[in-house]
Amino acid sequence: MSEYNGEIRKMMIILSKATLENVYAAFVLANGARMEGIEAEIFFTFFGLEAIHKKKLEHLHIATVGNPAMHMPTMLGGLPGMESLATMMMKKEMEKIDMPDVHEFLDIMVASGVKLWACKLAMDMFHYEKEDMYDDIGGIITVGDFYKQGSGIGTHMLFI
Amino acid sequence: MEKEIAGKMIKVNDEGYLTDFSQWTREVGEAIAAENNITMTPRHWEVIAYLQNEHKNNVALSIRKIGKSDVLDIKEFYQLFPQGPLKTSTKIAGIPKPASCI
Numbered sequence: 001m002s003e004y005n006g007e008i009r010k011m012m013i014i015l016s017k018a019t020l021e022n023v024y025a026a027f028v029l030a031n032g033a034r035m036e037g038i039e040a041e042i043f044f045t046f047f048g049l050e051a052i053h054k055k056k057l058e059h060l061h062i063a064t065v066g067n068p069a070m071h072m073p074t075m076l077g078g079l080p081g082m083e084s085l086a087t088m089m090m091k092k093e094m095e096k097i098d099m100p101d102v103h104e105f106l107d108i109m110v111a112s113g114v115k116l117w118a119c120k121l122a123m124d125m126f127h128y129e130k131e132d133m134y135d136d137i138g139g140i141i142t143v144g145d146f147y148k149q150g151s152g153i154g155t156h157m158l159f160i
Numbered sequence: 161m162e163k164e165i166a167g168k169m170i171k172v173n174d175e176g177y178l179t180d181f182s183q184w185t186r187e188v189g190e191a192i193a194a195e196n197n198i199t200m201t202p203r204h205w206e207v208i209a210y211l212q213n214e215h216k217n218n219v220a221l222s223i224r225k226i227g228k229s230d231v232l233d234i235k236e237f238y239q240l241f242p243q244g245p246l247k248t249s250t251k252i253a254g255i256p257k258p259a260s261c262i
Contacts, residue, residue, distance in 0.1 A: 035244055104224075
């Protein structure tokens with residue numbers, strides 16, 4: 001902990017999932033970093049790309065299957081409509097605590113100086129084009145580019 | 161505890177936020193701003209006045225609320241107070257640090 005006494009200067013967050021709870025975790029951490037004067041960048045890869053895909057970002061769900069914290073039998077969680085219902089309930093609670101929706105959250109992050117990057121490999125794999133994505137992403141980059149972005153003292157990386 | 165700010169003894173908490181708003185003056189705000197490497201401009205003071213008014217009306221401050229206000233947008237807020245706008249501006253304004261994550 002010798003560099004800047006262990007002070008965090010930059011958060012590099014890798015988002016690989018598109019379940020709502022993971023997307024929000026990444027967004028709150030990135031935005032919260034900026035609020036503390038810490039730099040923040042998010043690398044969207046694999047399913048994480050859905051969080052910046054124009055047609056998909058407003059339809060993200062929370063996971064009701066394989067999520068023990070839902071306190072719901074797995075078989076029940078798999079029933080049609082269950083994910084939508086759980087998502088709807090969660091969104092209602094989020095609005096109560098002044099949590100923005102995914103699109104507004106992206107706008108807030110960009111205005112706050114969070115850099116958003118799409119993973120080139122995953123973009124190719126899903127056959128997504130730049131135009132499919134949220135307008136204000138910084139670009140489509142490789143893992144190597146992302147590491148380069150994170151160079152410097154006091155940088156922390158987080159995989160979600 | 162007390163700290164000397166702009167030549168006066170001012171009551172602050174351990175993070176340096178004023179605990180008694182009645183002790184706040186523009187000179188105090190100016191001195192706290194200087195400590196945070198900010199040179200106050202008329203635009204800064206407009207924002208400070210807005211924050212103090214929101215606090216007086218018991219509005220919980222957050223970045224999202226700032227963005228929805230018609231006083232300034234989030235981008236300008238970060239330009240005026242680059243190192244953590246909400247926590248720096250409230251310190252200058254002499255009001256408590258908002259306990260907001262958003």
